[in-house]
Amino acid sequence: MSPLPPSEASDTTRDRLTSLMKSEATAAGFDICRITHPDSIPDAPAHLQAFLEAGRHGTMTWMYETRERRADPRLLWPDVRSIVLFGMNYGPDNDPRALQEHPEKAAISVYARNRDYHDVIKGKLKEIATRFAARTGADVKVFVDTAPVMEKPLAAAAGIGWQGKHTNLLSREFGSWLFLGSLFTTADLVFDEPEVDHCGSCRACLDACPTDAFPAPYQIDARRCISYFTIEHKGPIDKALRPHLGNRIYGCDDCLAACPWNKFAQAARELKLRARPDLEAPDIAFLLTLDDKAFRSFFSGSPVKRIGRDRFIRNVLIAAGNSGQSAFAPACLALLDDASPLVRGAAVWALRCLLPASEWDDLRQSRGEDEDGMVRDEWTIEEHST
Structure with missing residues (x-):
């Protein structure tokens, strides 16, 4: 043109x-x-x-x-x-990566x-x-x-x-x-000069990525990015990547937070962009209980709401499975009967991570087959998802 x-x-x-x-x-x-x-x-x-x-x-x-x-x-x-x-x-006003030391809490990206x-x-x-x-x-x-x-x-x-x-x-x-x-x-304005690259030899952001989402400097593969999987991806999350999500349930700030230039950063001045106290480190146990109405109410006005309750609970279940805390098992067990196949499948994975082998085998035996001997849909989804 x-x-x-x-x-x-x-x-x-x-x-x-x-x-x-x-x-x-x-x-x-x-x-x-x-x-x-x-x-x-x-x-x-x-x-x-x-x-x-x-x-x-x-x-x-x-x-x-x-x-x-x-x-x-x-x-x-x-x-x-x-x-x-x-x-x-x-x-x-703090390093968001510190939340990884608290597996009972959920990590929501700073922007949300x-x-x-x-x-x-x-x-x-x-x-x-x-x-x-x-x-x-x-x-x-x-x-x-x-x-x-x-x-x-x-x-x-x-x-x-x-x-x-x-x-x-x-x-x-x-x-x-x-x-x-x-x-x-359409107005003619005075143009500013472009900024130059100040990264130098630093690769802190690349090394910080939990899932190796950067094939090379200045390149990203969304198919390995936690933000992509927890926000944009609609289906089951790749099983090989799930352990690397930790307690990140919506987005990921690791590559951003790792940058040395943040030493000059300031806390947000705009009040609407400062973290709500109840979203800084919400309890995974609480989030697992959210039905659609409660989800929409709790995240009213938040970008989290746009992914919908089912995708959100999928993410929380993965965080629960990664936590190593057996106290989450009852809530995960209740979600085996959720209306969403996506949620049921993630609940299976979480329980497999949280339960001792003997309890897992007993659960699978008790729920794995219906009266016709066919594997229930949530188990099927989990076994065939990648």
Whole structure:
């Protein structure tokens, strides 16, 4: 697609509009705002195609279906002249990996411990867009991770940070903990310089991954990523990977938390992004009791709710199985009669981990066959899942 013709906007006008945009960002509570042009990520199409051809997107078919628009902002909106990237710090006040020392507790990714950031960020972007459009007459569109926009490469091109060896965005000021949003506009703004890579020879993030999800620096295979399995994957989780999940029931922060640049990070200022006390380290025993109504109520407003109760309980059952705590066995046993085959299958696996061999054999014998001698569905699912 050919670029738009050069703008006749004066330098003074561009400076004024840019100053307006950045002052609006500060007023809305964003920690950083930078601007780039629509053609600033020329390598993105090739990198995305290689990722997809290798099958590293797993079951996220939407990435393949939107690949052309995702790789080229002008295909998403031909009239765009400037792309504004916004960053909001969501840093925790402690190292989230410390929770791995408490197997009776469940680990929820830092980003999901309070309000859904999509709602928080998009609400603020809409306010900025409305005011900017009213004062300038420019057209605007806002996006927060729900449209085919490659926000991390664009943020690097705009100078917010750089994509580290774990493929996530890093900032010298905020470390690993930045939510991103973007605003596309027809206004001509002053572009910022891109950030350079500051990873050097460090490979802390790569070495921290519990499932070896990085085939090489700057490459990720979602099919081995705990965040992918606990959030995006809808079926049974690969048995070989389950022990490595530990007590991580929604996402994983290990590669993010391992980065040395976090020594400069700060705790989140936005109250809606600070952890709810009941989501910092919830009890696995409690989570195992949640039916659909209780699940929706407990996670109201949280991004956790979007995966649904059945996938969530699947994850909690794996954490229970990994805990080594036999006290969880009664709750797992009750879930053998759950309406969801996915939950029943995970309950079988958890019980196999928690019960002594003799009790496991007795349970299997008592429940493994129905009156016709056929294996019950939950056992079948578990035996044939990978």
